[in-house]
Amino acid sequence: MTDAPAKAWRIVLDRIENDLMSGELGPGDRLPPERELATTLGVGRSSVREALRVLEVMGLIRTGTGSGPTAGAIIIGTPSGGMSALLRLQLAAQSFAVEDVVQTRIALESAVVADLATAVSPDLVDVQRVLGAMDDTSLSPEEFVALDAQLHLALAEAAGNGVTVAMMGGLRDAIEGYVARGIRRIADWDDAAVRLRHEHHRIVELIGDGQADAARAAVTDHIRGYYATVTAPTE
Amino acid sequence: MTDAPAKAWRIVLDRIENDLMSGELGPGDRLPPERELATTLGVGRSSVREALRVLEVMGLIRTGTGSGPTAGAIIIGTPSGGMSALLRLQLAAQSFAVEDVVQTRIALESAVVADLATAVSPDLVDVQRVLGAMDDTSLSPEEFVALDAQLHLALAEAAGNGVTVAMMGGLRDAIEGYVARGIRRIADWDDAAVRLRHEHHRIVELIGDGQADAARAAVTDHIRGYYATVTAPTE
DNA sequence: GTTTGGCGGTGGTCAGACCACTGGGTAGCC
DNA sequence: GGCTACCCAGTGGTCTGACCACCGCCAAAC
Numbered sequence: 163m164t165d166a167p168a169k170a171w172r173i174v175l176d177r178i179e180n181d182l183m184s185g186e187l188g189p190g191d192r193l194p195p196e197r198e199l200a201t202t203l204g205v206g207r208s209s210v211r212e213a214l215r216v217l218e219v220m221g222l223i224r225t226g227t228g229s230g231p232t233a234g235a236i237i238i239g240t241p242s243g244g245m246s247a248l249l250r251l252q253l254a255a256q257s258f259a260v261e262d263v264v265q266t267r268i269a270l271e272s273a274v275v276a277d278l279a280t281a282v283s284p285d286l287v288d289v290q291r292v293l294g295a296m297d298d299t300s301l302s303p304e305e306f307v308a309l310d311a312q313l314h315l316a317l318a319e320a321a322g323n324g325v326t327v328a329m330m331g332g333l334r335d336a337i338e339g340y341v342a343r344g345i346r347r348i349a350d351w352d353d354a355a356v357r358l359r360h361e362h363h364r365i366v367e368l369i370g371d372g373q374a375d376a377a378r379a380a381v382t383d384h385i386r387g388y389y390a391t392v393t394a395p396t397e
Numbered sequence: 398m399t400d401a402p403a404k405a406w407r408i409v410l411d412r413i414e415n416d417l418m419s420g421e422l423g424p425g426d427r428l429p430p431e432r433e434l435a436t437t438l439g440v441g442r443s444s445v446r447e448a449l450r451v452l453e454v455m456g457l458i459r460t461g462t463g464s465g466p467t468a469g470a471i472i473i474g475t476p477s478g479g480m481s482a483l484l485r486l487q488l489a490a491q492s493f494a495v496e497d498v499v500q501t502r503i504a505l506e507s508a509v510v511a512d513l514a515t516a517v518s519p520d521l522v523d524v525q526r527v528l529g530a531m532d533d534t535s536l537s538p539e540e541f542v543a544l545d546a547q548l549h550l551a552l553a554e555a556a557g558n559g560v561t562v563a564m565m566g567g568l569r570d571a572i573e574g575y576v577a578r579g580i581r582r583i584a585d586w587d588d589a590a591v592r593l594r595h596e597h598h599r600i601v602e603l604i605g606d607g608q609a610d611a612a613r614a615a616v617t618d619h620i621r622g623y624y625a626t627v628t629a630p631t632e
Numbered sequence: 633g634t635t636t637g638g639c640g641g642t643g644g645t646c647a648g649a650c651c652a653c654t655g656g657g658t659a660g661c662c
Numbered sequence: 663g664g665c666t667a668c669c670c671a672g673t674g675g676t677c678t679g680a681c682c683a684c685c686g687c688c689a690a691a692c
Binding site for chain 1: 423456457472485487490501561564
């Protein structure tokens, strides 16, 4: 009972995790070929592939066929997709509630704007750029929503916390389906867009003025109102 | 080019995700046997297994051999492990920094205590129970740390947000290795334990008094001090 | 009635084979 | 000599078949 035989794919996963932590493997490096890993670790190639598949879905590696520098399993430097895949699946499995996702997004994003408001000289170039792009009144709802996602992500990136960026991106992606469904049901989109634009400008303004608590409150209201609009607009 | 042939394992993953979202599959249900899924979807069994492996590591299913009710792939109701596996791997891959993980934990946990402080009648039974257990001065550092993890998780659970619970648990698990390493280097553990106990009691007290902002500040200082202690204690 | 053995179904793993794709080297042509 | 087209080796992607370990169930034996 004590010496439960480790599953073959877990051996592979543990080995790769160890090599990552020890620095033997790092961003940009290429993993050994699947067949070589299999013989090295004494497992079958299918077990190696199961482990690599996990790493791929989690966004840690990118696999490519053929030969040359783009082929093989390559460790990705900037993570993306892993968090959204996880959250999306757990949301689908009814492990998570949409309301909880929204609430968590508020918690993270209010912390982001509070951080930015108290920062000495935050780099808001990207934020300002997206903010300006959203002032275009000829945008379609879909374009507007896409820019909105960019704006919120730019705020997180300005705060410089990679974990928060990944989590916020994941949370948003996970409920993207709900948002897209709700957008189409909004009767007077223009009114909503005007309000959202105003709130965005105000939040950025509060950040610039260093009013952390006000920015926190503003972003909380903004996100809550946003989801309230898209989830139950046409009762 | 436009109709890139979907990878076989992605077909399986998408199908299962769809069945989850449509309600065809739910917590407690059993997935069809691997061989049946393979023939149904027109893919090989190995591709099915790659998809199931992803779901297993993400904490969505539990697989069991043999026959009977415990055999097969069963959808898990309460997620656990998926978030910590993801964060741990991305931390190992140097995609995330420890400092960012700590900061994100502060953001989430301060929101939790603020929520609890403003809640009408929060259920703090579990919190109080763990809090009492930690007053035992004969606890070993390892036991103390384990209870500390329980306490913080109990706070998140009291707030009733499943997403936050999963994220906080994952964040903590991901840096567990760093904490365990630091614990052993603390010279005067008793002093540190006394301080941590005091801070815990104060945080819970502030929650009971409904002082959201003070609780937020207290938990921020508490977590930051905790990691400062275990990461650089013996300079 | 109790025990025990076999049986069927499940995941776990491996080995081998074939395909698609890519890059580079080489043979052939101009 | 230079250019082009082709072939080849290496990689991931997939399928097939086989075997094993495990477990519950049930029938046969006691």
